[in-house]
Amino acid sequence: MIIKVSRDRVDDVASLLDKAGVRFSVVRIYGDDLVITWPDSKIDVNAVKSVDPNAVIIEVKAKYQLASNAWRDRTIVDVSGVKIGGDEVVVAAGPCAVESYEQVRDTAIAVKEAGGLSYLGGVVRLSLGQIHIASRGGLVLMG
Secondary structure, three states, X not given: OEEEEOHXXXXXXXXXXXXXXXXXXXXXXXXXXXXXXXXXXXXXXHXXXXXXXXXEEEXXXXXOHHHOOOOOOOOOEEEOOEEEOOOOOOOXXXXXXXXXXXXXHHXXXXXXXXXXXXXXXXXEEEEOOEEEEOOXXXXXXXX
């Protein structure tokens, strides 16, 4: 369960849950003060509301509650006009380890021709337990 609490009531709600023997954590994320209880916790909703009438109590069945969209709006990130996280599927492609300007150019053209909206290039590739670091030229290009 996630409880969005008023900033001035966080300590009061935490004290209430602590006295009730409820396991919880208090976090501040995306500008909200949240009390996260363990999934198996039993909460007296009326008691929470009596301490903070503005509290919003959200039942989250997901194992990883903070990663769930049940308590927050979808996150959309604008990268040079490309909206990531919206309704459209965004394809980003490119090499794991950039080696040369030609590789960057040719891959970017191929990604665009294939309908990809973003180019993605890295400087480190992990493969079968081995680490491959981009060439010095690749590091300069990505720098």
